[in-house]
Amino acid sequence: MSEEYDNNKSYQAQSSEVMDGSTGSVNPDIDYVRPSEVGEQELYHPHSFIEKWVFCQDAKVIGVQYFLTAVFTGVVGLILSWLMRLQLGFPELAGFMTAEHYYQFVTMHGMIMVVYFLTALFLGGFGNYLIPLMVGARDMVFPYVNMLSFWMFFVAVAVLMASFFVPGGPTGAGWTLYPPQTILEGTPGAGMGILLMLISLSLFVIGFTMGGLNYMITILQARTRGMTLMRMPLTVWGIFTATVLAMLAFPALLVSAIMMTLDKVLQTSFFMPTILKAGEVLEYGGGSPILFQHLFWFFGHPEVYIVALPAFGIVSDLISVHARKNIFGYRMMVWAIVGIGALSFFVWAHHMYVSGMNPWFGFFFATTTLIIAVPTAMKVYNWILTLWRGNIRINVVMLWCLGFIVTFVNGGITGIFLGNVSVDVPLSDTYFVIAHFHMVMGIAPLMVIMGAVYHWFPLVAGKMLDEGLGKWHFWITFLGAYSIYFPMHYLGFIGVPRRYFEMYDSPYMTSAVGMNEFISIAAFIVGAAQFILIFNIIKTLKTGKKAEQNPWKANSLEWYTSTVPPEHGNFGERLPVVHRWPYDFSVPGAKEDYIPQTTAPSEVIHTEVEKT
Amino acid sequence: MHAGIIFLLVIIGSILFHIFTPWYWTDIASNWKGMDDTITLTFWVGGGVFVAVCLFMIYCVFRYQHKEDRRAEYKPEDKKLEKILTWATTLGVAALLAPGLIIWNQYVNVPKNAIEVDVMAWQWGWQYRLPGKDGKLGTTQVRNIADNNPFGINPDDPFGKDDIMVESDVINLENNRPVKILLRSVDVLHNWYVPQFRAKMDAVPGTVTFYWFEPNKVGEYEVLCAEYCGVGHYAMRGGVEVQDKADYEAWLGEQETFEQLSARYEKLNVDGNKLAKK
Numbered sequence: 001m002s003e004e005y006d007n008n009k010s011y012q013a014q015s016s017e018v019m020d021g022s023t024g025s026v027n028p029d030i031d032y033v034r035p036s037e038v039g040e041q042e043l044y045h046p047h048s049f050i051e052k053w054v055f056c057q058d059a060k061v062i063g064v065q066y067f068l069t070a071v072f073t074g075v076v077g078l079i080l081s082w083l084m085r086l087q088l089g090f091p092e093l094a095g096f097m098t099a100e101h102y103y104q105f106v107t108m109h110g111m112i113m114v115v116y117f118l119t120a121l122f123l124g125g126f127g128n129y130l131i132p133l134m135v136g137a138r139d140m141v142f143p144y145v146n147m148l149s150f151w152m153f154f155v156a157v158a159v160l161m162a163s164f165f166v167p168g169g170p171t172g173a174g175w176t177l178y179p180p181q182t183i184l185e186g187t188p189g190a191g192m193g194i195l196l197m198l199i200s201l202s203l204f205v206i207g208f209t210m211g212g213l214n215y216m217i218t219i220l221q222a223r224t225r226g227m228t229l230m231r232m233p234l235t236v237w238g239i240f241t242a243t244v245l246a247m248l249a250f251p252a253l254l255v256s257a258i259m260m261t262l263d264k265v266l267q268t269s270f271f272m273p274t275i276l277k278a279g280e281v282l283e284y285g286g287g288s289p290i291l292f293q294h295l296f297w298f299f300g301h302p303e304v305y306i307v308a309l310p311a312f313g314i315v316s317d318l319i320s321v322h323a324r325k326n327i328f329g330y331r332m333m334v335w336a337i338v339g340i341g342a343l344s345f346f347v348w349a350h351h352m353y354v355s356g357m358n359p360w361f362g363f364f365f366a367t368t369t370l371i372i373a374v375p376t377a378m379k380v381y382n383w384i385l386t387l388w389r390g391n392i393r394i395n396v397v398m399l400w401c402l403g404f405i406v407t408f409v410n411g412g413i414t415g416i417f418l419g420n421v422s423v424d425v426p427l428s429d430t431y432f433v434i435a436h437f438h439m440v441m442g443i444a445p446l447m448v449i450m451g452a453v454y455h456w457f458p459l460v461a462g463k464m465l466d467e468g469l470g471k472w473h474f475w476i477t478f479l480g481a482y483s484i485y486f487p488m489h490y491l492g493f494i495g496v497p498r499r500y501f502e503m504y505d506s507p508y509m510t511s512a513v514g515m516n517e518f519i520s521i522a523a524f525i526v527g528a529a530q531f532i533l534i535f536n537i538i539k540t541l542k543t544g545k546k547a548e549q550n551p552w553k554a555n556s557l558e559w560y561t562s563t564v565p566p567e568h569g570n571f572g573e574r575l576p577v578v579h580r581w582p583y584d585f586s587v588p589g590a591k592e593d594y595i596p597q598t599t600a601p602s603e604v605i606h607t608e609v610e611k612t
Numbered sequence: 613m614h615a616g617i618i619f620l621l622v623i624i625g626s627i628l629f630h631i632f633t634p635w636y637w638t639d640i641a642s643n644w645k646g647m648d649d650t651i652t653l654t655f656w657v658g659g660g661v662f663v664a665v666c667l668f669m670i671y672c673v674f675r676y677q678h679k680e681d682r683r684a685e686y687k688p689e690d691k692k693l694e695k696i697l698t699w700a701t702t703l704g705v706a707a708l709l710a711p712g713l714i715i716w717n718q719y720v721n722v723p724k725n726a727i728e729v730d731v732m733a734w735q736w737g738w739q740y741r742l743p744g745k746d747g748k749l750g751t752t753q754v755r756n757i758a759d760n761n762p763f764g765i766n767p768d769d770p771f772g773k774d775d776i777m778v779e780s781d782v783i784n785l786e787n788n789r790p791v792k793i794l795l796r797s798v799d800v801l802h803n804w805y806v807p808q809f810r811a812k813m814d815a816v817p818g819t820v821t822f823y824w825f826e827p828n829k830v831g832e833y834e835v836l837c838a839e840y841c842g843v844g845h846y847a848m849r850g851g852v853e854v855q856d857k858a859d860y861e862a863w864l865g866e867q868e869t870f871e872q873l874s875a876r877y878e879k880l881n882v883d884g885n886k887l888a889k890k
Contacts, residue, residue, distance in 0.1 A: 180800045180817060181840070287818070354813050384668050387672035413659070416705070417655075422715035493635065502846055511635060515635060588683070
């Protein structure tokens with residue numbers, strides 16, 4: 001935004017600009033946009049089926065590939081969660097499941113959902129599809145590297161899935177992979193399982209770096225004329241900041257994976273102290289298990305925001321479009337995203353208050369953690385203030401957004417419990433933690449993903465998803481997920497610890513049995529409800545209503561492509577030129593209740609649009 | 613049905629659930645009531661914000677539902693409102709952080725009169741050691757651990773000789789006397805956790821960690837391992853018996869010291885050798 005914006009000046013037609021009221025021609029200077037300094041990117045168009053759909057360099061196809069692969073892993077993660085809930089709610093029906101199985105399912109569920117599902121879906125899926133379209137580029141800046149990024153991810157998923165079939169099965173170390181148990185007998189999958197997990201994670205990081213460089217440089221270097229940083233949709237801001245976080249955080253995961261692999265294979269002792277096992281002292285000594293935790297959470301906490309920030313960005317755009325109102329406090333939203341991203345590197349040890357690290361760290365990390373609550377709360381206020389005095393369409397997309405606000409605020413507030421060091425002491429390692437992080441980084445981002453799918457499906461497929469089915473999908477998912485995780489906090493209050501295969505008969509925990517059964521039933525239903533979406537997609541692709549161009553009457557560039565769905569190169573002959581931010585909804589004086597980003601000021605001369 | 617009504621029912625349901633829940637804290641049996649109080653405070657402040665935000669959202673959904681002939685307000689920013697909200701939130705967060713830090717300060721500063729209890733964890737069980745008459749625990753090393761030295765006490769350390777060995781997964785504690793729990797592990801991470809005491813800390817191999825509490829209710833409690841430690845994690849239970857001073861001292865008198873234990877094993881060895889010679 002330029003400096004005029006600070007003064008809140010309205011950009012109204014000056015009488016001097018209107019040469020003649022009857023012709024309506026105006027001073028052409030107000031439409032001026034700096035010419036491009038570099039020529040256009042040359043695209044490599046596919047010549048065969050394989051180049052078009054398999055080894056494809058078009059970011060949109062790569063986005064869909066990422067999306068589908070991530071959804072596949074998500075379905076695996078979902079099935080694993082069913083098996084866990086079967087054991088917890090109805091152990092008599094889960095006779096086939098040993099404690100080994102249970103811990104393997106817990107571990108794989110966690111790792112899949114956090115890394116291979118959510119991260120890949122938001123950045124690889126939505127990032128690839130939306131970034132070039134939203135910033136007005138023909139493609140990512142390094143299309144070939146982008147293609148490699150997906151295939152590296154694909155191999156990482158294949159290696160991960162292969163670990164289900166090796167002797168000993170996949171690792172059952174918990175998704176945090178805390179040493180020393182991770183690589184010792186006594187933990188399931190301590191042989192091949194953990195090695196494949198570490199290899200898969202390393203491949204993921206390598207592949208992700210290739211993609212991440214693309215997202216960052218495309219956003220910084222390939223924006224179309226007039227698309228200033230402060231005119232970018234918040235979706236792009238969210239994905240951009242998350243990518244920067246990922247570039248800085250994933251190396252910590254990579255080095256810890258490499259060191260752990262060395263500890264496992266070559267008996268080095270990065271993380272391994274002197275250990276007595278089955279009466280024998282092992283060939284380790286001097287390593288620090290807590291060092292691993294610091295490295296892991298130096299990655300792991302920004303990882304939370306790598307998932308959350310794209311969700312924040314996307315939901316801002318969805319709310320604004322469907323409330324027909326500009327996003328409230330755009331600049332505050334941008335700085336909140338950037339600020340949360342920066343702060344997220346200073347809070348990692350709040351996962352370790354009771355880890356045995358120097359307890360004096362607690363003061364520092366509790367303070368930084370609670371500071372993050374402020375920009376996060378500002379975002380929440382701005383979402384609901386965007387609804388305020390809006391003109392809200394209560395459609396499926398908006399329902400998912402409202403569901404997001406409820407679950408995110410709920411999960412954010414339980415975060416204040418856990419971040420506040422001494423409050424964390426009784427609650428850490430209990431079901432309260434599980435309830436908290438599922439609400440805030442499981443369900444809330446999932447609500448955004450679903451909203452985004454319903455919102456952008458007409459663009460990707462050219463057809464409108466069925467609203468009726470969508471409403472069933474939403475209500476079952478929202479009400480079901482809320483009734484899984486809201487009561488679960490109270491199990492944590494009782495003190496029920498995480499990662500327990502069964503509770504036996506602890507006297508004060510017998511009352512938890514009834515709740516566990518209830519939660520399990522809800523989990524089965526919510527999981528099954530996701531197949532409504534798959535059915536809806538298949539049905540829509542076959543017989544669905546054809547979507548008109550820009551069915552939601554949005555302003556951002558992805559809806560103004562030459563064809564729907566957009567073809568390779570996105571924008572036809574000429575790239576669009578941007579004259580405004582994407583949030584000019586319901587501008588007084590305008591004929592329609594939206595003004596696309598490509599609309600020149602001279603075309604809307606009689607409106608009271610604020611200059612952006 | 614109108615979406616707003618369902619959301620409203622969800623919020624009302626949440627409040628009712630909290631009021632009528634049969635699932636809540638176990639009765640506290642230690643000095644950490646401050647933790648419970650901070651949770652309660654956070655609950656009311658946080659819960660208030662949650663309900664307020666959701667109700668405002670629901671109000672907007674009712675009040676500003678889409679009408680073809682209406683336009684939304686066009687007002688990109690409201691600096692004053694944003695400033696008020698920022699400062700109000702900052703104050704609220706600081707008000708929650710302060711008691712949290714005050715209690716943490718108590719948590720990391722162990723009272724001088726606390727009795728030390730060495731909790732040793734392994735896959736998958738617990739055992740305990742108390743200081744003897746000298747009031748000091750002997751130093752230990754994992755490599756020293758053997759049948760005749762289950763805690764790995766350094767044989768040359770004079771403080772170790774009178775250490776009291778509790779080779780059981782149940783430890784007795786004196787009521788109303790602060791305890792400093794020293795945590796050790798010989799293999800992987802563990803965590804010695806009694807829900808009624810509220811406090812916990814990981815046991816980390818290669819180092820000694822600690823926390824403290826003061827039990828204030830006579831009774832028997834179950835110990836749970838709260839840090840995932842492999843396939844036997846869920847079965848890694850132990851016990852605590854909190855007793856009055858007299859009962860506790862009677863129990864203490866029955867326990868064996870390191871010296872006695874060593875002597876017993878030496879005798880066993882001598883007897884064994886004699887047996888072998890015959």
